[in-house]
Amino acid sequence: MDVKTLCLAVLFQGEATGYEIKKAFEEGPFAHFQRASFGSIYPALSKLLADGMAVAEAHEQDGRPDKKVYRLTQTGRAAFHRAIGQEPEHDQFRSDMLFLLYFARELPPDRVAALIDRYIESYSSQADHIDSCRTERLTSGAEIDPGRWLVSGFGVEVYRAAADYLIRNRGPLLSGLSKHSQAAE
Amino acid sequence: MDVKTLCLAVLFQGEATGYEIKKAFEEGPFAHFQRASFGSIYPALSKLLADGMAVAEAHEQDGRPDKKVYRLTQTGRAAFHRAIGQEPEHDQFRSDMLFLLYFARELPPDRVAALIDRYIESYSSQADHIDSCRTERLTSGAEIDPGRWLVSGFGVEVYRAAADYLIRNRGPLLSGLSKHSQAAE
């Protein structure tokens, strides 16, 4: 998804500043499946203004640059609905980890072990983080949006599955590698 | 991973043409976690030649352009080892599906159902495809590389987990959506 659509999506849920939009992709609800940088968000927001898809209100602040709060117009809301109406591509789990581990044989065994541990930790903490947001929302008593619930559940499940797989296969991989190097040498 | 490194990786496993490298990302062993287009592969290959990381041998063919078979040099092999020695970033499952389903409430229920079905099918067939390659390799009697084995196993497991999750949550999502729309209207 291009950053313009991503901004449209965040603003669709309520007014926000560029800074807050960035946070939505860092800690917020989109954090585990989309990403955007300041260098793409601010230009996208300017374009949204220029295209009449959003309006901005400046809130003065002392010492800091004026806070610019963006809000979608009807045009913007329509554009968002058009965007989510498009046929999406198939999802692919583009992974540097898999790329590296594919060549495990070419790496020192302790480096392979360290890599796996790093990714177990990384996947697990992602899953835990999403899961804690879920329990939080559940206990807050607020109404639960079925779409968001499914999306966060998916995150927990898939990242958990990834971590579990690595935990189960760490040993076999390492012993497989040492057997191979013994045979080769 | 940048396409230059990706080409280095394919060529590390043996000589290949640009066309064959493309196939490695379409049906080959890298298909489920990396991607590259002709428009990036051919320039990357030229750069590899220019940098002395690969040499190319032209094989004449009738009617078609000469087939150019690339092979890594020692320099190229060293560059590849340097590349896989770098610290990678954390993996993120960037997903258009999750983005769309997050806004399920904004879509017609039948469209949501169709989307989910599409992705169940897509994830399942990815998992099946990788799995069939695994059993093929297993029954071929050839030696199994532990790294590649782990990587393909990961693909099967994670795509399967994704499909399973959607199958289990399709109904609840849809009924959640209809309840909500009844309450709102």
Place this chain on the structure above:
DNA sequence: TAATGCATGTAATCGGTTACATGATTCA
């Protein structure tokens, strides 16, 4: 006869990252 596979490459364009520039406040 139309589409697909084989086979290589270029060029326009696009979208995004990274780094830079600025600067007050608060927390450790």
Place this chain on the structure above:
DNA sequence: TGAATCATGTAACCGATTACATGCATTA
């Protein structure tokens, strides 16, 4: 005192996609 948070923006650069250009052989 140094780092992090809040807050906005620009510009250089890079990498990749898309479309284009060519053209034979095979398969449906």
